[in-house]
Amino acid sequence: MKDPDWDPVPLIAGSGGVLTEELRTSHAGRRALMLTRNENPTEFLALADTMDIQVVEIVAQRGRSDKRTHLGRGRLEAIRDELRMAPESHPWFGIDLVLVNANLSARQLVNMTDMLQCETWDRVRLLLELFTQHASSVEARNQVRIARLNADRNVLRELVNRETTGERLGYGAGGRTGWNVALNALNRELKTLRGRQRRYSRAIKERQRQRRASGARTVGLAGYTNAGKSSLFASLCGKPVIVEDRYFSTLETTVGRMQFSPRVLLVDTIGFIDDIPSDLLDAFSATLKESLECDLLLLLLDCSDPVEEVIRKFETSRRELFDRSDPDAGSYDLLVVLTKQDSCSESHVVAVNHALDSFGVSETILTSSTSSEGIEHLRSNILTRLHGPPISFLVSPPNSASDRPIAAIESEIRRNSMVGERRMSDEGLHLVAWIDPADWVRLNRSLGDRIHREVDQPSQAE
Ligand SMILES: Nc1nc2c(ncn2[C@@H]2O[C@H](COP(=O)(O)OP(=O)(O)OP(=O)(O)O)[C@@H](O)[C@H]2O)c(=O)[nH]1
Numbered sequence: 001m002k003d004p005d006w007d008p009v010p011l012i013a014g015s016g017g018v019l020t021e022e023l024r025t026s027h028a029g030r031r032a033l034m035l036t037r038n039e040n041p042t043e044f045l046a047l048a049d050t051m052d053i054q055v056v057e058i059v060a061q062r063g064r065s066d067k068r069t070h071l072g073r074g075r076l077e078a079i080r081d082e083l084r085m086a087p088e089s090h091p092w093f094g095i096d097l098v099l100v101n102a103n104l105s106a107r108q109l110v111n112m113t114d115m116l117q118c119e120t121w122d123r124v125r126l127l128l129e130l131f132t133q134h135a136s137s138v139e140a141r142n143q144v145r146i147a148r149l150n151a152d153r154n155v156l157r158e159l160v161n162r163e164t165t166g167e168r169l170g171y172g173a174g175g176r177t178g179w180n181v182a183l184n185a186l187n188r189e190l191k192t193l194r195g196r197q198r199r200y201s202r203a204i205k206e207r208q209r210q211r212r213a214s215g216a217r218t219v220g221l222a223g224y225t226n227a228g229k230s231s232l233f234a235s236l237c238g239k240p241v242i243v244e245d246r247y248f249s250t251l252e253t254t255v256g257r258m259q260f261s262p263r264v265l266l267v268d269t270i271g272f273i274d275d276i277p278s279d280l281l282d283a284f285s286a287t288l289k290e291s292l293e294c295d296l297l298l299l300l301l302d303c304s305d306p307v308e309e310v311i312r313k314f315e316t317s318r319r320e321l322f323d324r325s326d327p328d329a330g331s332y333d334l335l336v337v338l339t340k341q342d343s344c345s346e347s348h349v350v351a352v353n354h355a356l357d358s359f360g361v362s363e364t365i366l367t368s369s370t371s372s373e374g375i376e377h378l379r380s381n382i383l384t385r386l387h388g389p390p391i392s393f394l395v396s397p398p399n400s401a402s403d404r405p406i407a408a409i410e411s412e413i414r415r416n417s418m419v420g421e422r423r424m425s426d427e428g429l430h431l432v433a434w435i436d437p438a439d440w441v442r443l444n445r446s447l448g449d450r451i452h453r454e455v456d457q458p459s460q461a462e
């Protein structure tokens, strides 16, 4: 059914201008040329690869970015001619996309597209295309569309400006003018979508309130894209989620209960990436907030990366966390988790820990979602951070037929805690469990002399 609020702009500003055709969601198999200045191309290539775009060649021009055209005019003209005239035997034959490894201004993007006469994306465009491809839920699609329209608006403003000053009339489709009309339509759509996003944020806030009221504790998962967040979420929850070796597989929030500890909720969400313009991530702020407003935040770092990459991603994540944390929401406990232990040597782990130590991270937990190493240790650590150290206690056998059997008491305890160890003896049932202090008081009140705290010994569960 058509939503009366939904009046999408039929034009999509992109590639330096406004494309009037249907927005394509798959770019798999496209051949592209990549232009770069001094930036390291590795991550940008990985993003293109995630979208199955084949980068045929990287053209680098060192030096400062030109304010109008990023690369020098002469160089762009030479590239345009070579692209246009490439015969079938030329490696550039069939290239229909130019990727620029930078966050360009709208002015640069429009100028470069004009000069190259080929669809041109900067880093933001590439991310937006990638997000569009991966957004599967209504919320994610809404968020991506807002991010997209925000970026389009800058391009449209540039075009309106040129139309007004007469610098450039009717970009693209055969003397089309009236970018102002498109800009107004875009602003209307943005307003509608933002209204929806506000409703979505309110729904998230209400969900969070209900969780808190039910006594649940939340553990957020954060980290660079592809760090292994969804894999760890699945290991801790026993719940399948999308896990793929591609950037930004996850664009929305998933909440799950930690296995064996029903009152601990884990929140998986979108990852971070270096140098992302803040208005792009702003569109995802409701999603991000859901995991950041938590009792404990796990900051995941892919330990199989080279040490300097681990540190770069750590710094990006820490900066994003700092920028995105709501000062009114109270502080959370932060735990750094190293992932993909199975893919790295012991000496590499030592080097990573050593480097992190100099950045003020003295404790990390090493895990592998593939081999399950470290997962139980992480689970115990999470519980100790949330509930304090585990308590050892004894459940005595019933004294009379009217007393509750041990099994019934054990079920009640398990409903309110996470049992780490369990042993039967002549004295009764010995348990080691993580219990919230308030729940411990309540259990004592309801079970009276049927439970006795035992001398806490350092246990394996800790
Ligand atoms: N070897 C190894 N690979 C892992 C491990 N955990 C995750 N991976 C791989 O790392 C890639 C990314 O994993 P995800 O769990 O999707 O990572 P993510 O942080 O959720 O990524 P985005 O949602 O895309 O930001 C996938 O190919 C996983 O199979 C691990 O413990 N060991």
Ligand SMILES: [Mg+2]
Pocket: 229, 230, 231, 242, 243, 249, 250, 269
């Ligand atoms: Mg994920």
